[in-house]
Amino acid sequence: MRDRERAVAIADxxxxxxxxxxxxxxxxxxxxxxxxxxxxxxxxxPGAVRMLWLRAIEKFRQxxxxxx
Numbered sequence: 001m002r003d004r005e006r007a008v009a010i011a012d013x014x015x016x017x018x019x020x021x022x023x024x025x026x027x028x029x030x031x032x033x034x035x036x037x038x039x040x041x042x043x044x045x046p047g048a049v050r051m052l053w054l055r056a057i058e059k060f061r062q063x064x065x066x067x068x
Contacts (some may be wrong), residue, residue, distance in 0.1 A: 013063045021056035028053055 006046075014022050020042070027038045035053070039046040 009067065010064070013060060013067060016063055017056065017059060018051060021059055023054050024049060024053045024062060 014025065017025070019039075023042060024038060027033045027041055028035070034043065035046045035049050036052075039049045042049060044052070
């Protein structure tokens, strides 16, 4: 039950992110793609994807901490 509640909370916070942040987190963390593979999917350079991912993770952490 607790795992399900946590999964719902995470999904709620992901939904609050801007679309490109949500996409990079889903591709990298949930689908397990490399930065190079994510770059191809998002039509960006790998370095740009790394920076986007870092910003997305930080924003996600902020949202998640506030909701706890």
